[in-house]
Amino acid sequence: MRVCRWPSDVCHSVLAACVVILLSTLGHGAFAQGAPNFEKVQGPDECAECHKKETENWKDTHHYKTFSSLPRSDDAKKITDALGLKRIKSESVCLSCHFTSQVRKGKPKPVAGITCESCHSAGADWMKRHSEFSGKKKETESEAEAQQRWADAEASGMIRPHMVYELTKNCYSCHIVPQEELVNKGGHTAGSKFELVSWSQGEIRHNTWHNGGKENPEASTERKRLMYAVGIAVELEEALRAVGKSTAPARYAVAMAKRAHAARKKLREAAKTLPMPEFMEMLRAAHSANLKLNNGPALEAAADRVAAAAKQLASSHDGTELAAMDNLLPGPDQYKGKPSQ
Numbered sequence: 001m002r003v004c005r006w007p008s009d010v011c012h013s014v015l016a017a018c019v020v021i022l023l024s025t026l027g028h029g030a031f032a033q034g035a036p037n038f039e040k041v042q043g044p045d046e047c048a049e050c051h052k053k054e055t056e057n058w059k060d061t062h063h064y065k066t067f068s069s070l071p072r073s074d075d076a077k078k079i080t081d082a083l084g085l086k087r088i089k090s091e092s093v094c095l096s097c098h099f100t101s102q103v104r105k106g107k108p109k110p111v112a113g114i115t116c117e118s119c120h121s122a123g124a125d126w127m128k129r130h131s132e133f134s135g136k137k138k139e140t141e142s143e144a145e146a147q148q149r150w151a152d153a154e155a156s157g158m159i160r161p162h163m164v165y166e167l168t169k170n171c172y173s174c175h176i177v178p179q180e181e182l183v184n185k186g187g188h189t190a191g192s193k194f195e196l197v198s199w200s201q202g203e204i205r206h207n208t209w210h211n212g213g214k215e216n217p218e219a220s221t222e223r224k225r226l227m228y229a230v231g232i233a234v235e236l237e238e239a240l241r242a243v244g245k246s247t248a249p250a251r252y253a254v255a256m257a258k259r260a261h262a263a264r265k266k267l268r269e270a271a272k273t274l275p276m277p278e279f280m281e282m283l284r285a286a287h288s289a290n291l292k293l294n295n296g297p298a299l300e301a302a303a304d305r306v307a308a309a310a311k312q313l314a315s316s317h318d319g320t321e322l323a324a325m326d327n328l329l330p331g332p333d334q335y336k337g338k339p340s341q
């Protein structure tokens with residue numbers, strides 16, 4: 001079977017063979033993708049006031065280090081040169097995925113790498129509320145008050161660990177790079193070989209709050225099953241959207257078409273193992289649009305259907321009934337980086 005569903009001329013054409021004039025849209029966009037709203041970012045030092053252990057863990061990650069390593073990297077310079085950009089930290093196209101910005105002198109300024117708020121969302125509207133025990137002490141806050149407090153924090157945008165779909169979408173807002181010119185002209189990777197369980201349980205892991213920082217255990221098996229299922233669904237959703245943004249027969253289009261094709265295959269495998277109605281709907285949706293150039297509206301519609309089924313899956317399962325998927329779960333040898341203890 002052919003890996004690529006594109007006409008073979010598209011499959012075989014690579015960057016060098018293409019002379020395509022692309023309109024420049026880079027460098028002008030606001031902080032759309034990836035970045036938390038800079039006007040509402042509190043900064044990692046604020047979170048560190050209370051979350052000391054999580055902050056220590058974070059300082060051991062690529063997410064923290066990219067702030068100082070990226071501007072010094074030769075690979076980064078090649079990309080900015082190819083795109084005609086002058087400085088990484090003042091060009092918004094890099095900022096949105098590699099840095100966190102805050103307002104300084106009325107303008108966005110990068111203050112750190114990929115921070116707490118890149119994943120849990122900018123804190124201005126929820127930071128106080130989530131932590132204040134409704135103005136009481138932990139012991140005296142009623143169950144109803146605590147529930148209301150968390151509901152308010154979520155309504156104000158906080159992304160909490162139990163919100164598996166939202167968390168995963170957020171990882172993908174950076175780990176897939178649906179920017180054709182950045183890839184084709186800049187030579188940037190089209191995205192990471194991302195898989196939610198293995199990428200969240202290695203160096204990123206910081207399950208150190210609710211146990212007082214005594215240990216940093218893996219997510220439970222039930223949770224890993226759910227993460228795996230939601231992860232492959234969001235992979236498919238985002239890959240379809242990314243193919244929908246392809247206009248030129250070059251590296252970007254080929255990488256994204258392969259990615260979407262692989263995601264469908266992975267989902268088929270999971271559906272064979274566990275034929276859940278949500279998986280079946282995702283597969284039907286994914287095959288409702290062709291993986292071809294300039295097919296944005298059809299692919300977006302298909303991705304919306306996958307998203308609806310993924311949300312349904314995330315909100316109606318806690319993983320206990322997904323045991324059939326255990327043999328698909330990546331093991332510790334596949335975790336990305338080492339968790340700090």
Ligand code: HEC
Pocket residue numbers: 042043046047048049050051116117120122123127130131132146159160161162209
């Ligand atoms: C004033 C102290 C304080 C600050 C500052 C603070 N937190 Fe918290 N955080 C808490 C407390 C207390 C809890 C647990 C509340 C509970 O158990 O009901 C918590 C819980 C959390 C949780 C876990 C939620 C869950 O569903 O289990 C996350 C995630 C979190 N905080 C992120 C952040 C981020 C990100 C920041 C910075 C923007 C931040 N916190 C700033 C005190 C704080």
Ligand code: HEC
Pocket residue numbers: 033034066069070073075076077079080083085088093094095096097098173174175176177178179182186188189191192193
């Ligand atoms: C849509 C999000 C996104 C945007 C925009 C983006 N990057 Fe990246 N970049 C990533 C991700 C994700 C990785 C990690 C890829 C991997 O897992 O291999 C990465 C990796 C890199 C790397 C290799 C790792 C390293 O730190 O040396 C370089 C260099 C790089 N990016 C430079 C840039 C530059 C320069 C820009 C702006 C012109 C930019 N990126 C814009 C998401 C993005």
Ligand code: HEC
Pocket residue numbers: 044047048051054055056058063114115116117118119120161167200201204205206207208209210211218219223
């Ligand atoms: C790369 C995205 C990412 C970053 C960066 C990040 N978190 Fe998290 N956070 C998560 C995920 C995902 C979970 C749930 C992990 C799991 O279930 O294994 C989580 C869980 C938590 C929890 C609950 C831990 C527990 O004991 O159950 C707290 C508290 C928290 N994060 C706070 C923070 C703080 C504070 C920072 C910054 C120092 C931060 N996070 C940075 C993604 C992130």
Ligand code: HEC
Pocket residue numbers: 034035062063065066069070096097098114118119167168170171172173174175196199200202203204336337
């Ligand atoms: C704001 C953008 C952004 C978000 C959100 C984000 N990442 Fe990342 N992540 C990056 C970039 C950029 C890199 C590459 C940094 C570098 O090496 O310079 C990276 C690197 C990583 C690495 C290290 C990869 C390696 O090569 O070793 C892991 C693991 C990772 N991310 C996991 C996650 C997970 C899990 C989530 C969601 C819970 C997440 N990331 C959310 C942008 C992001």
